[in-house]
Amino acid sequence: MSKLRLRIAMSLDGFVAGPNQSVENPLGAGGMRLHEWVFPLRVWRAMHGLEGAEVNESSRVVEESMANIGATIMGRNMFGGHPGPWDPKNPWNGWWGSNPPYHHPVFVLTHYAREPLKLEGGTTFYFVTDGIDAALEQARRAAAGKDVQLAGGAHAARQYFAAGLVDEMLIHLAPTLLGSGERLFQGIANLRGLELVQTVAAPNVTHLKFTKR
């Protein structure tokens, strides 16, 4: 069965975004520190059309996390932090540029309906207004047997997590503190059957993989 796989970077004090998130600074103050480990990696740079050669213990983790993914779900903030209804005359197409690094269907949880946004390289954003179950069903169908990636942000991740729908969770634990911002596990008191199955130490990050028993 197609799995729902959450993959998210988190600080040692439990934050997945810093305070004062905005359209200009979607990760919030200090939030970029959660992702510093990934930027030098060849696997990440190639995905974003950049050169770069670093290969370390994180490389295999990132490669495995991208394997067998047929569709992605994300929250509205992660698509583009859009605060209200879409303006059809001046559409905001998110921060992912003209050729997003997904190359498969992406389902965006939002309160505002919008036509699908087809971009280069095989990425089409679909805007789902009827909740997490509907988004998951559509994403599973689009994934055609492959798994569905839950890309974040915190609010979307928490909703699926609280509903017990996450089958696999990969936390990229950054050895830094943010002090405030968005907590991944705010209001969640147990792992919903997920168990730690793999720990990978790498430069500037520890990867913790959980799966259902």
Place this chain on the structure above:
Amino acid sequence: MSKLRLRIAMSLDGFVAGPNQSVENPLGAGGMRLHEWVFPLRVWRAMHGLEGAEVNESSRVVEESMANIGATIMGRNMFGGHPGPWDPKNPWNGWWGSNPPYHHPVFVLTHYAREPLKLEGGTTFYFVTDGIDAALEQARRAAAGKDVQLAGGAHAARQYFAAGLVDEMLIHLAPTLLGSGERLFQGIANLRGLELVQTVAAPNVTHLKFTKR
């Protein structure tokens, strides 16, 4: 120079004790889950006079964390959760029993003065009422060149951490959520110069060791 070494177990969501801590349940609701990885270990069981033979990746981490320690500092809750002045007629000697597993001087941060409490096996508890700097100074003197262990709980750890006095931090990260309770890093927004230097994966725990650059 003698280092101050914090060693503490923490949940994935950042708690070092669960909610509703009391004299009967000093770790709070669910707090015992943070320590389950240690109970089967031979090194821990021997320290507490119990038999048991398990040796795994945690064993060396625990052994190293106990090496070269000449004194310990702990908060009042960790000594025994005593809520007010000591009763000289009916003294409460904490939860550590008649032969505590320290075997060296232990300095307890408290607001209530008390004569030193000398127990079997080389452990004497000293009650320090004039703050964290005084306790550290006394502990360093008692350690006679060895390092000082900061054993917790959360409040004591945070005070030393916020003051930038922690030279080494070993977090035993338990793959579980507590949802509420005492957060280690509450109100602390940076690591005070500590950097991740070692990650050890072991059954039911990930050990993260930080030191000053």
